[in-house]
Amino acid sequence: MKLLSQFKVGERGVVVAVHGEGAIRRRLFDMGITPGAEIYLRKKAPLGDPMEVSLRGYELTLRNAEAAHVEMK
Amino acid sequence: MLKFALAGNPNSGKTTLFNALTGSTAHVGNWPGVTVDKREGTYKKGENPVDIVDLPGIYSLSPYTPEEVIARNFILEERPDCIINIVDATNLERNLYLTTQLMEVDTPMIIALNMADVLEKNGDHIDVKALEKNVGLPVVEISALKGRNIDLLMERAVEAVEQKRVGVSVLKDSVLGSAIANAEIALKLKDVPAPLFHAVKLVEKDEIEVKNHPAEARAVESFIKENVCQKSGFCGDAEAEIADARYKYITAHYSSTLTRARKAADETSKTEKADKILTNRFAGIPIFLVILFLIFHLTFSEDMFFLGAIIKPFGEWCGVEGNAAKSIFFAGGLNSPGVILFNALDLLTSKIGEWLTLGLNGLGASSWVSGLVVDGIWGGVASVLSFLPQILVLFLFFSILEDSGYMARVAFMLDRIFRRFGVSGRAFMPMIMGFGCSVPAMINTRTMADEREREATVRVIPFFSCGAKLPILLAIAGGIVATTGVAGGYADVITYSMYLLGIVTALVCLLIMRNTTKRGEASPFIMELPTYHLPGFKNLMLHLWDKAKHFIQKAFTIILVSCVVVWFLSNFGWNWKMVDSMDQSILASIGQFLQPIFTPLGFGAQLNQNGWVFAVAAITGLIAKEDVIATFGTLAACLVASMPSGEYGEGVAEVMVMIEQTGITVPALISFIAFNMLTIPCFAAVAAAKGETAKGKFKWTLLFWIVVSFVTSAIVYSFGTMFNHPIANGNVWSIFVSIGIVILAALAILGIVLYNKHMNKKEAKAKLLKNK
Numbered sequence: 001m002k003l004l005s006q007f008k009v010g011e012r013g014v015v016v017a018v019h020g021e022g023a024i025r026r027r028l029f030d031m032g033i034t035p036g037a038e039i040y041l042r043k044k045a046p047l048g049d050p051m052e053v054s055l056r057g058y059e060l061t062l063r064n065a066e067a068a069h070v071e072m073k
Numbered sequence: 074m075l076k077f078a079l080a081g082n083p084n085s086g087k088t089t090l091f092n093a094l095t096g097s098t099a100h101v102g103n104w105p106g107v108t109v110d111k112r113e114g115t116y117k118k119g120e121n122p123v124d125i126v127d128l129p130g131i132y133s134l135s136p137y138t139p140e141e142v143i144a145r146n147f148i149l150e151e152r153p154d155c156i157i158n159i160v161d162a163t164n165l166e167r168n169l170y171l172t173t174q175l176m177e178v179d180t181p182m183i184i185a186l187n188m189a190d191v192l193e194k195n196g197d198h199i200d201v202k203a204l205e206k207n208v209g210l211p212v213v214e215i216s217a218l219k220g221r222n223i224d225l226l227m228e229r230a231v232e233a234v235e236q237k238r239v240g241v242s243v244l245k246d247s248v249l250g251s252a253i254a255n256a257e258i259a260l261k262l263k264d265v266p267a268p269l270f271h272a273v274k275l276v277e278k279d280e281i282e283v284k285n286h287p288a289e290a291r292a293v294e295s296f297i298k299e300n301v302c303q304k305s306g307f308c309g310d311a312e313a314e315i316a317d318a319r320y321k322y323i324t325a326h327y328s329s330t331l332t333r334a335r336k337a338a339d340e341t342s343k344t345e346k347a348d349k350i351l352t353n354r355f356a357g358i359p360i361f362l363v364i365l366f367l368i369f370h371l372t373f374s375e376d377m378f379f380l381g382a383i384i385k386p387f388g389e390w391c392g393v394e395g396n397a398a399k400s401i402f403f404a405g406g407l408n409s410p411g412v413i414l415f416n417a418l419d420l421l422t423s424k425i426g427e428w429l430t431l432g433l434n435g436l437g438a439s440s441w442v443s444g445l446v447v448d449g450i451w452g453g454v455a456s457v458l459s460f461l462p463q464i465l466v467l468f469l470f471f472s473i474l475e476d477s478g479y480m481a482r483v484a485f486m487l488d489r490i491f492r493r494f495g496v497s498g499r500a501f502m503p504m505i506m507g508f509g510c511s512v513p514a515m516i517n518t519r520t521m522a523d524e525r526e527r528e529a530t531v532r533v534i535p536f537f538s539c540g541a542k543l544p545i546l547l548a549i550a551g552g553i554v555a556t557t558g559v560a561g562g563y564a565d566v567i568t569y570s571m572y573l574l575g576i577v578t579a580l581v582c583l584l585i586m587r588n589t590t591k592r593g594e595a596s597p598f599i600m601e602l603p604t605y606h607l608p609g610f611k612n613l614m615l616h617l618w619d620k621a622k623h624f625i626q627k628a629f630t631i632i633l634v635s636c637v638v639v640w641f642l643s644n645f646g647w648n649w650k651m652v653d654s655m656d657q658s659i660l661a662s663i664g665q666f667l668q669p670i671f672t673p674l675g676f677g678a679q680l681n682q683n684g685w686v687f688a689v690a691a692i693t694g695l696i697a698k699e700d701v702i703a704t705f706g707t708l709a710a711c712l713v714a715s716m717p718s719g720e721y722g723e724g725v726a727e728v729m730v731m732i733e734q735t736g737i738t739v740p741a742l743i744s745f746i747a748f749n750m751l752t753i754p755c756f757a758a759v760a761a762a763k764g765e766t767a768k769g770k771f772k773w774t775l776l777f778w779i780v781v782s783f784v785t786s787a788i789v790y791s792f793g794t795m796f797n798h799p800i801a802n803g804n805v806w807s808i809f810v811s812i813g814i815v816i817l818a819a820l821a822i823l824g825i826v827l828y829n830k831h832m833n834k835k836e837a838k839a840k841l842l843k844n845k
Contacts, residue, residue: 018313023137023522024597029316030133031599032167036321043348046357047489050498050598052348056166059344059602061485066597 004053004070007041013072014038020069032056033070076124076151077116077230080144080175081159082168083130084603086187088112089612090159090217091127094227098615099127111147119227126153129519132167134174134274136281139519148178149267154234156182157226158210159217162189162199163604166320169208169327173319176210177240177270181233184212185226190219196334204330209241218609240269243326247318248307251300252276256293260286277312344478344605352482361483368470369572372463373547373565376406414462419722422455441644441651448710449640450633452727456706457544457699458628459723464540465617468509472616476608480505485602492595494580495587497521499598500530504579507537509620511758515765523596524767529586531765532774533579535754536781538572540624541698544724545749546571548702549742552728555721557739567743575750578785582777585822588829590773627697635693635700639707655711656682664689674748674783675741675790683712684735687745697755705731740793744786752782 007013015037018028032055033039040054050063079087088099095114112127128147129140136142148156158175160168176182189199205212211229215222244253256272265271265286274282275293283290302308351360370377401416402408408416429451433443474480480502488498499521506514514534521527538546550567553559587593642660646652655661664685671677676687686708693700702724709716709727712734716726731737737745753759753775763771792811 024599026133026135026137026312026316027597027599029313030135030170031601032170032320034313034317034320036317042345043352044354045352045486045489046354047486049489050485052352052485052602056164058164058167059604060599061488061602062599063488063597066599 002072004039004041004067004072005064007067007072009041009043012038012040015070016073017071018069019071020066024066024069028062028066028069031060033060039070039072074122074124075154075231075234076126077155077157078126078128078147078153079157079159080128080148080171081130082132082161082164082171084601085130085159085161085164085168086217087127087130087159090157090185090187090215090223091125092615093217093220093223094125098619111143116227118224119231123227123231131171133171136279138522142281148175148180149270152266153180155230156180157185157230158182159185159187162186162192162214163195165199165331166323166328169323170319172208172210173243173323174270174273176208177242177273178267179238179240179269180267181230181236181238182210183226183230183233184208184210185217186212186214187217189214190216190221198332198334200330200332204327207326207330240267242269242273243322244273244315244318247314247322248301248305249276249297249311249314249318252293252297252311255296256289259289259292263289273315277315347605348482351479352486357482357486361486364474368467369569370565371409372411372467372470373568374409375412375565376563377409378407380407411463411466414466415459415722418462419459422451422459422723426451426455444644444710445637445640449707450636452706452710453636453639453703454628454633454706456548456724456727457632457703458625460544460547460702461621461624463547464543464624465621467543468540468620469613469617471505471508472613473608475505476606476612478603478605481600481602484600488598494583495591495593495595496526496530496583497595497598499596499600500526503530503534504537507534507539510539510541511535511537511754512761515758515761518765521596523593525591525593526587526596528766528770528774529583529591531762532586532777533582534762535758535778536575536579536582536751538575538750539698539754539758540620541627541755542750544699544702545694545746548705548722548724548728549746551722551725552732553739553742555725555729556732559739571743571746571750574747574785574789578751578781581822582781584826588822588825592829594833627699631697632699632703635696636703636707639689639693639704640711643708643711655708660689661685667692671748673790674786675744675794676737676748680735680737680741684737686712686731686735687737691745691749691752694749695753695755697757698749701749702727738794740790743793744790747789748782748786750782751778751785753778 001016002013004013004015015033015035017035018025018033020028037055042052042054042059044051045061050061051067052059052061053067054060079091081087091097091112091114092099094116096117097114099112111129114125114127116123116125126147128144131138131141131144134141134145134148136145147153156175156178158172160172172184184204186199186201186204189201192199199214201212201214211233213222213226213229215226217223242253244250253269253272253276256275257268260268260271260275263286271282271286275286275290276297278290278294297311298308307314350356353360401413401420426447429447430443433446438446474483484498484501487501491498491500500518502520503514503517506517511534514537515531518527518530518534521530546568547564550564550571553567554564639660642663643655643658644651645659646657647659647662652658665688667688668677668680668685671688671691672679676684676691678684680687686705689708690701690704693704705727706724709730713730717729721729732742754762759775762774766774795811
């Protein structure tokens, strides 16, 4: 099992499951992070957190803490 | 009248479309979440006028953020005749996710496919006919920015209204389809409007829905347990399953209508290229700081790029000395665009003042009439009006940054730092907007999900010195430099420092609040980074025009009236007769009564008999912050017969009179600026803050502003005074004592923060144990 937060810059993967609860989880779904979505980790912010990912044809930023809810393969 | 609602994702161009439809000038920016409240206008070009409602941008109809609830309630309860769902063609999948939710409501609906032209430019193509067929809704390709196909959109929307529509769901064939169908039947029996929408939400276990229909919610739950779970083996989380099913359906049925020319088309690669530099690991933050410095430098500097030494001989050769027209462009050094415009307008306003005097004298007006008009009204209004160019220049730069999409990147880069202070990078946008005006900035905090974080942010927004406070900063900084020559003669250094003081105070207050009264950790930061684009010229001009209009209106209404009132109160005594000297006026006695409050801040009882003017100015500032300098303008004319000669700008000259006539010290002046910047903001901002905070709790916000402004200004004053003449006054010890106090205060804050971290960890552990 690998989490999105453990990805390195330039790595690409597919979402397997989204953990967490309530508003955060719903937000991740609404932004298109659902099982089967392909995610590319484009870069990390100058201070190492948050990260910028590319999915479904657009750019999204989220923190490592939130990315830790996303299970990848 | 028909009522249409505009619904769509944040930053999909809804407000641009709204402006195009209604001819209004609502604020637009390249930042997700500019519109946070609904807004109404009228479309008049059709056969019949149509009411247009611009809803806040949303990604989903979930119940988690205030703007989602606003949009949801409007659609369900106010029942518009048609929903115009604006879809960003360059971001089809995520935009259609909301569409699949909207189409579950029974309301007629039409899709406005926006930015299809941008997509075409990239070489990509959307088959509109196929999309229309697959979605089952009319689709019109538009360009909101260029106003293309807007009328066609409205025509087809009116047609859609005539054909009634019942909600359809893309979830029909999913695992949960049967559960949704059952819930729909149950709700239909209860005569609930838009039963399909509510049914889906019930299956999702949506908080609002479960509360409204508890019996049905229980039935749905047991149905899923007994039927769905056994038949299909799906026993998991319905919310995840539904989101997943929506996206799966979109990829299968809608995404196929989009053909991409090549992977990584032009526009995205441009954004990528720009981001390689602008959000670079090493250069990103330094670049941001340089941009920020340049913005302030180009607005305020009187020695652009510090070329003074080179420019000076050139200026002498030109004969700048004593030439008003030439010194618009350079005095000691080359002036920045902001200062050049300021000087030009200032020359005009002082000329108008002269003409007014001449004109009134020519008409044979009595001296008190010309006193009222020239000193009272024009003196006050002009001292404020001449700062308009610099406010606009500053605003222009920030609008460019916002429009281009750079601001979202700054939030991305600074989130880590902001989190240290207990707020997420999202708080960055309202804070930057605060440099323009606190009112929209406070309203913009609605994009923040956490109530405590939001309230803390609302409280510190006034510390980001707004446009109306700018005249205070500039006039007093100018006055200080002109009389004493401190700060190396650079008035803009004082201006920057005051901005910085406001920011630092805001951050310290956030840190304290988020660890005490508004305890909590920074909320999640999951935000879209929009594609960069060149700011639209028309859009920029609209922003500027709006700002200028608002400022001028204010100058000729609220500020003009306050000037008249101040003039009367300062020229008449309690016996309603004109006084010989201002000391006997009504205003003087009010000012003298209030004066002692400000003694610890340096502009109270320690000043001479005219010192009450500062107390009065600070009080008038509660109406509108421009009033502070306007009051100086009105009073200066009463204090002295003639203004200081020389090339001093409007406002600056008045402050020089104040300094000369009251014996106020430099530290006290700085403390005066700080007080006005940090204390209770103007009427409008107070009302906005009241609207954005919890009911009945607003008195604490007012108290917060009073305490922060008094404490900070007192610190500024006492430090300034000590370092001014430390040894001569035997103040060496007090320096050590005050440094000690500051260290103790810092340690106390650190203590609170660490204690809180410890407690949070403890709580998290306890929660974990409980769950296990």
